[in-house]
Amino acid sequence: MASVTLQEITKQYEDVTAVDDMNLEIRDGEFITFVGPSGCGKSTTMETIAGLTLPTEGAINIGDRDVTDLPPKDRGISMVFQNIALFPHMDVYENISFGLRLRKYDQEEIDRRVEEAADVVQLEGMMERMPKEMSGGQRQRVAIARAIVREPEVFLMDEPLANLDAELRVHMRTQLQRLHRELDTTIIYVTHDQAQAMTMSDRIAVINGGVLQQVAPPLECYNEPANLFVAGFIGSPAMNFIEGEVIDGGFDSQYAQIDFDPVEPAKVFRKPFGIADRLRILREFPLERGIQLRVVNSRRQDHQSHRHGRRDASKQPGLDERGHPGRFPVAREKDQGDR
Amino acid sequence: MSEKNQSDLAAMEKTEEPDLDRGMVEAWAAKMISNPDRAYRATFYVATIFFLVTTLFPFYWLLMVALTPRSDLSSVGVLTPGGFNPGAFIEIFTRLPFHRYIFNSFLIAVVATVIVLFVASLAGYVFGRLRFRAKNVLLLGVLVTSFFPPAAFFVPLNRLFNQNIDILRPLMQDGSLYNTPYAIFIPLSALYLPLSIFILMTFYSQIPDGLEDAARVEGTTRLGALFRIIVPLSAPGVATAGVLTFITVYNEYFFSSLMTDGRPQSWAPMLEGILRFQGEFEVLFNLMAAASIVAVLPVAILVIVAQEKIVSGLTAGAVKE
Numbered sequence: 001m002a003s004v005t006l007q008e009i010t011k012q013y014e015d016v017t018a019v020d021d022m023n024l025e026i027r028d029g030e031f032i033t034f035v036g037p038s039g040c041g042k043s044t045t046m047e048t049i050a051g052l053t054l055p056t057e058g059a060i061n062i063g064d065r066d067v068t069d070l071p072p073k074d075r076g077i078s079m080v081f082q083n084i085a086l087f088p089h090m091d092v093y094e095n096i097s098f099g100l101r102l103r104k105y106d107q108e109e110i111d112r113r114v115e116e117a118a119d120v121v122q123l124e125g126m127m128e129r130m131p132k133e134m135s136g137g138q139r140q141r142v143a144i145a146r147a148i149v150r151e152p153e154v155f156l157m158d159e160p161l162a163n164l165d166a167e168l169r170v171h172m173r174t175q176l177q178r179l180h181r182e183l184d185t186t187i188i189y190v191t192h193d194q195a196q197a198m199t200m201s202d203r204i205a206v207i208n209g210g211v212l213q214q215v216a217p218p219l220e221c222y223n224e225p226a227n228l229f230v231a232g233f234i235g236s237p238a239m240n241f242i243e244g245e246v247i248d249g250g251f252d253s254q255y256a257q258i259d260f261d262p263v264e265p266a267k268v269f270r271k272p273f274g275i276a277d278r279l280r281i282l283r284e285f286p287l288e289r290g291i292q293l294r295v296v297n298s299r300r301q302d303h304q305s306h307r308h309g310r311r312d313a314s315k316q317p318g319l320d321e322r323g324h325p326g327r328f329p330v331a332r333e334k335d336q337g338d339r
Numbered sequence: 340m341s342e343k344n345q346s347d348l349a350a351m352e353k354t355e356e357p358d359l360d361r362g363m364v365e366a367w368a369a370k371m372i373s374n375p376d377r378a379y380r381a382t383f384y385v386a387t388i389f390f391l392v393t394t395l396f397p398f399y400w401l402l403m404v405a406l407t408p409r410s411d412l413s414s415v416g417v418l419t420p421g422g423f424n425p426g427a428f429i430e431i432f433t434r435l436p437f438h439r440y441i442f443n444s445f446l447i448a449v450v451a452t453v454i455v456l457f458v459a460s461l462a463g464y465v466f467g468r469l470r471f472r473a474k475n476v477l478l479l480g481v482l483v484t485s486f487f488p489p490a491a492f493f494v495p496l497n498r499l500f501n502q503n504i505d506i507l508r509p510l511m512q513d514g515s516l517y518n519t520p521y522a523i524f525i526p527l528s529a530l531y532l533p534l535s536i537f538i539l540m541t542f543y544s545q546i547p548d549g550l551e552d553a554a555r556v557e558g559t560t561r562l563g564a565l566f567r568i569i570v571p572l573s574a575p576g577v578a579t580a581g582v583l584t585f586i587t588v589y590n591e592y593f594f595s596s597l598m599t600d601g602r603p604q605s606w607a608p609m610l611e612g613i614l615r616f617q618g619e620f621e622v623l624f625n626l627m628a629a630a631s632i633v634a635v636l637p638v639a640i641l642v643i644v645a646q647e648k649i650v651s652g653l654t655a656g657a658v659k660e
Contacts, residue, residue, distance in 0.1 A: 047552075050552075052556070071555070072555045072556045073555060073556070073557070073558040073559065073560070077556065079552070079556045081549045081553055082549070083549045085547070085549035085552065086553075087554070087572075088550075088572065089571050089572055098554075098557050098558075099557035102558040102559060102563070103558055146557070150557075156556075
């Protein structure tokens with residue numbers, strides 16, 4: 001168990017800045033998730049914490065130790081990889097005990113710990129199997145057992161559920177949460193799947209373009225996004241943006257006028273450049289001036305149905321063909337088909 | 340499939356050329372055209388049999404010569420020996436310490452193979468898995484060295500190894516490397532290194548990064564990850580590079596004969612031993628043949644063992660990214 005502190009971490013590849021001046025404090029025993037679109041630098045950030053890549057600038061502390069220049073093996077971390085990365089030439093027992101054997105533990109201690117770890121992920125009686133004889137979920141459990149057997153101070157998980165099918169993913173999600181409760185270890189989790197981020201973590205760190213956008217508990221990111229990127233990224237279907245102006249006592253746009261006190265409670269309303277329909281969470285409002293939509297995509301998901309449409313620029317604001325003001329969620333134009 | 344093709348052919352013959360009486364060659368050609376697999380199979384067998392005959396028949400003849408008593412050497416038949424004298428296989432060890440020659444070659448080849456595999460593993464790891472400046476230039480440099488004929492290195496190396504070097508004095512009796520195994524396996528290892536580097540580079544570059552990262556997080560250094568994870572997973576490549584190096588060094592004559600004076604106690608190699616059966620007044624062909632056959636055994640055994648490794652390496656590999 002330990003806290004993790006990133007101080008002004010910058011990672012530059014030849015001409016790309018993957019991580020830009022990142023400051024982050026991860027508390028002891030916290031489950032924090034890095035989310036962001038692919039290529040946003042979340043995996044690079046995790047690799048710098050793991051020590052697999054060295055930051056160009058900045059310092060990393062795990063607990064009270066400065067680990068910036070330590071190799072991965074001396075950082076007191078363990079990691080679960082996206083591609084699982086079990087050693088194909090070793091059986092389950094050898095895979096799980098690999099780190100312990102390298103550290104020259106007694107045979108008895110190794111056996112005891114391996115058994116314990118296998119117990120946690122429910123892998124009893126599979127010690128002799130080779131990785132290729134196992135299913136994806138079993139392999140993933142072996143990888144997790146390999147990570148917990150050394151009782152590390154910090155767990156790093158790089159999209160550990162990405163290669164599993166949907167049912168197994170949900171199952172493993174609860175398993176991981178149970179694991180976090182049982183072990184009470186700091187877990188840093190990387191994913192681009194916001195459903196995982198929202199359901200599992202104590203806090204989420206939204207990253208875009210190598211820059212930290214917001215670090216907050218999931219619901220806070222959802223209800224009070226720090227900026228337009230977070231607002232658009234968190235939540236499904238994606239939030240719509242309507243251009244307008246903040247005026248005295250409310251917001252005015254081409255499509256709607258909403259009254260609210262611009263000081264409190266929702267900070268997002270104070271942004272001069274936009275307003276989000278996340279407002280509906282707090283208070284449903286009609287776009288009384290209407291938006292004409294050409295529906296380009298319509299789907300049902302769970303108990304909701306979504307219609308994705310494109311605003312028809314040729315038509316003036318007004319009522320839609322059924323006489324209702326446009327009120328259903330509208331995907332932002334550049335996000336067509338993305339979420 | 341062939342049935343269908345034959346019926347197609349039959350149909351074609353009926354409709355288009357009903358009365359043509361084909362010759363044997365023509366019919367055969369038509370069959371091949373309608374069913375190319377037959378042609379491929381036939382060519383495969385022809386090529387394989389040709390290859391096997393050209394490589395194995397000399398070996399068979401060597402056995403025939405070895406079994407023929409020296410006095411009857413002129414009467415060796417094409418397929419039968421001119422007599423029966425298995426004693427030649429014992430005589431080679433009594434007349435000369437031929438086992439010592441084999442041991443010399445074997446030891447030199449083993450040491451050279453170990454050195455080559457170790458150094459080439461390090462180089463292959465760096466070239467195959469790391470990105471750094473001037474990588475291609477260096478790689479080209481390695482390739483270019485392997486283009487030089489070995490003779491180009493001989494004169495400078497011979498002078499170097501014949502020189503008395505003071506720092507070697509505590510290790511060598513006279514401070515020179517001449518007549519020691521070092522004079523053979525050092526240049527040979529260097530000479531056959533580039534090939535192994537290229538083989539291992541390709542194999543090592545195919546191991547997913549995740550496995551190396553996992554090993555490093557679990558507690559190995561980069562070097563540890565190389566020898567615990569990457570090398571075992573590249574077993575087929577390592578075996579190939581090892582066998583190739585072993586065979587070339589074991590069979591090597593040019594350097595080995597010039598860096599020693601030819602006596603078994605001066606680490607003269609196996610080929611030198613075979614040539615020792617060639618006296619001033621007579622050439623003991625049967626003994627030379629027997630010695631050649633015996634000399635093949637270590638390599639044959641090695642290849643059989645390594646082949647098993649290659650096969651097991653292939654089945655255990657199954658790297659999934």
